[in-house]
Amino acid sequence: MIPLTLFWFYPMLNSFLISLTDWDYISPTYNIVWLDNYMNLIRDPIFHEVLWNTLYFTLGTVIPTIVGGLLLALLVLKNQQGMGMFRTILFSPWVTPTVAVAIVWSWIFEPETGIANWVLSFFGLPGLEWTGSSTWAMPAVIIVTVWKGLGWAMIFYLNALKRIPTDLFEAASIDGAGGFQKFFRVTVPLVSPTTFFLSIISTVQALEAYDQIQVMTQGGPAGSTRTLLYLFYQAAFEEFNMGKATAVATVIILITSILSIIQFGLSRKWVHYQ
């Protein structure tokens, strides 16, 4: 209980208190500036850009991870020969350190001789600058993040799909439902608790993404991959502007809380518990 208080509850509160000051970490004294840090953020165009980047990154990772995870789970659901192996391979990226695989991906995205551009040239497409271009850096980071998280979402859906009673599908077949109808009328509603859970957890994870951004782009070029957490990191541990950093942290907490509340509210409407 003590460590939990020390490293969870107390910091959360303390973080908010620091956000009301102009503390620079080194000096022992500080002034209380009340909401100045927040006002500065609201006025700062960089902060607006960061909010937009965070939204882009979050939607760009959460939606493909969830949709892809469900489709993969449907593919490997039946206990046919070799499915265990497919599941293992599809899940394997999740186990590996983001820092190390992000390094491997930076080599794949290398603009001149990287294999990503070689694949593009196969289709007659011009090579991209990837992490060197402010348009393509974010998609590159998103690709790595989705690659790493897909298998993880798949495992959750596998568990959910196994819990669906088979007689529901039989009943739907008797009613003359085709494959697509069964998918949208039976499968999707019945795995909705998992979708709901995954969307919250993946959103929180997207807000916490740091490793791949630090390795691949350091928030650049021109701030195009700087998300809220990255801004937080730069403010706190590069500029030592603790007031600004903790204000950003409060914004992150606020967004997560609001999302959780909205999602819980919505869940009453569209989540079907059995």
Add this chain to the structure above:
Amino acid sequence: MNAKAWWTGSITIGKYLLLTFLSFLMFFPFLWMISSALKTKDEIWQFPPSLLPENPQWHNFLDAWNVAPFGLYMFNSVFTAAVIVLLQIISGAMMAYAFTQFQFRGRNILFALILGSYMLPVAATYVPSYVLLGKFQLLDTYTGIIVSNAVSVFGIFLLRQAFLQVPKELIEAAKLDGSSHWQILWKMLFPLTLPTFATFGLISFVQMYNNYLWPSLIIKSEEKMLITQGIQKFFMQEGGYGMQWPLIMAASSFVVFPLLILFVFAQKSFVSGINDQGIKG
């Protein structure tokens, strides 16, 4: 009937082809990592890239291993991760035991607080936790990393869920026999819920081994660095000046492979334990 059998047959084949293709796509970065690690410096800069190295440079692995103290980094990671997992298991089990076996005031509020904090990003705690570690003189120490990770909210949930599955009568019987809480927890609940403990231990170990941002804030001296920091430092040095991609890929390989091997051996525990059932309150 025959047409139908033919149809389902070709669907199955199509599914296998699709799965093989997708698995290849997912696994390709690892293959590419090894292939690149075995190339010469000239070969790696060829375009179009060659899929297989012409003359595998096995010594790249040895060279990379010797350029930076990867053995030390790896030891640091495995050591701190192991201690953290042990502490998380003990603290998680005790908390879960308290939540399932004791009636105390504010139990539900406390649990809701913990549940809520599971949803909040850890990053929000970094500045105050950092300051706190500074006050205790724990920056740049193993103790700092270990203490600040000693409790896992995820672990409390998972174990609480497992303990709830154990029949109440068993615990009552043990109490009548005069067992202490400590004995009930470790002699009875622990063996009964061993698979959950194993799953949690493995997942947490992997997370701690892979952890990067928080340790890199705490640890500054070279000889205490974790493997994730070590590989990033190596990448910055070699990638920045020498562009030693083959060595970088070789180094990435021995950072990634221990985990892949661990995963292959223990995949059942990973896969069965990751389940949202454990999260429902």
